[in-house]
Amino acid sequence: MTPIPRLSGDDRRAQIIEAVTPAMLEHGQTITTRQLAEAAGVAEGTLFKAFGDKESLLIAVGEHHLAAEDFTAELAALQFDSLDEFVTVTGAALVSRMRFIFRLVVALGPAGQRIVADRHADFEASKHRLAAQFAPYRHQLRVSPLVAADLLRTLAWAASASWGEQEPTSSADDIIQVLLHGIVSTDATRASDGTSATASAPESQKV
The missing domain is CATH 1.10.10.60 (Homeodomain-like)
Incomplete structure (x- = not known):
C-alpha cells in the first residue's frame, strides 16, 4: 500500500x-x-x-x-469574442469576488480593515492588470482602459457592499448594463422591455 x-x-x-x-x-x-x-x-x-x-x-x-491569486489572471487566459462578453464575464466575476471579500472584512472587523489597508498597493496593481485586459477594446471605448477598469471595479463594489441583512441595491446585471449602455433609456431599450416613450416620460412631459 x-x-x-x-x-x-x-x-x-x-x-x-x-x-x-x-x-x-x-x-x-x-x-x-x-x-x-x-x-x-x-x-x-x-x-x-x-x-x-x-x-x-x-x-x-x-x-x-486577500493574497489569493488575482482572479483577473484566470480571466486573462480566456478568449472573448466581444467587449460585451468581456465586460459581462468579468463584471460578474468581480461582483462575486467582492461580495466574498466584503463579508470577510466585516467578519474580521478591525483586523480585516488593517489587512485591506496593508494591501492597498496590491489592489491598485490589480486595477492596472484589469486595464490591460480592456486594452484590446480601446477603439470601442469612450474612456481610457484604466478609467474603464476603475469604473467597472467601482460599480462592482456598489453591487457587492451590504450592511446587516440589507442586500445590495444593484445586481451584477445592473452594473454591467450601466457600464455598457449607460443609465439613459433609449427608444431601442424601451422597445425591448415593452415600454413606450410616453410611458417612460415624466408626468410633466406627458400630453
Whole structure:
C-alpha cells in the first residue's frame, strides 16, 4: 500500500484556513476556538500549534484570501469574442469576488480593515492588470482602459457592499448594463422591455 504523503506545515495551515472560513464568515470575531477546531476537524491543540492563538488564525484567514491569486489572471487566459462578453464575464466575476471579500472584512472587523489597508498597493496593481485586459477594446471605448477598469471595479463594489441583512441595491446585471449602455433609456431599450416613450416620460412631459 502506498503511504499517504504527509502535508507540509504550510499546506496544513492552508487546509485549516479553507476549512474554517465558512464558520468564520458565519460567526465573525465571536467564533470560539472550539468552533474553529470543529470546522477544521482537528483538536484545539492542533490549531494552537499551527497558528498560536485565535486572533492569529483569523488574521491568517484574511491574509490568505486577500493574497489569493488575482482572479483577473484566470480571466486573462480566456478568449472573448466581444467587449460585451468581456465586460459581462468579468463584471460578474468581480461582483462575486467582492461580495466574498466584503463579508470577510466585516467578519474580521478591525483586523480585516488593517489587512485591506496593508494591501492597498496590491489592489491598485490589480486595477492596472484589469486595464490591460480592456486594452484590446480601446477603439470601442469612450474612456481610457484604466478609467474603464476603475469604473467597472467601482460599480462592482456598489453591487457587492451590504450592511446587516440589507442586500445590495444593484445586481451584477445592473452594473454591467450601466457600464455598457449607460443609465439613459433609449427608444431601442424601451422597445425591448415593452415600454413606450410616453410611458417612460415624466408626468410633466406627458400630453
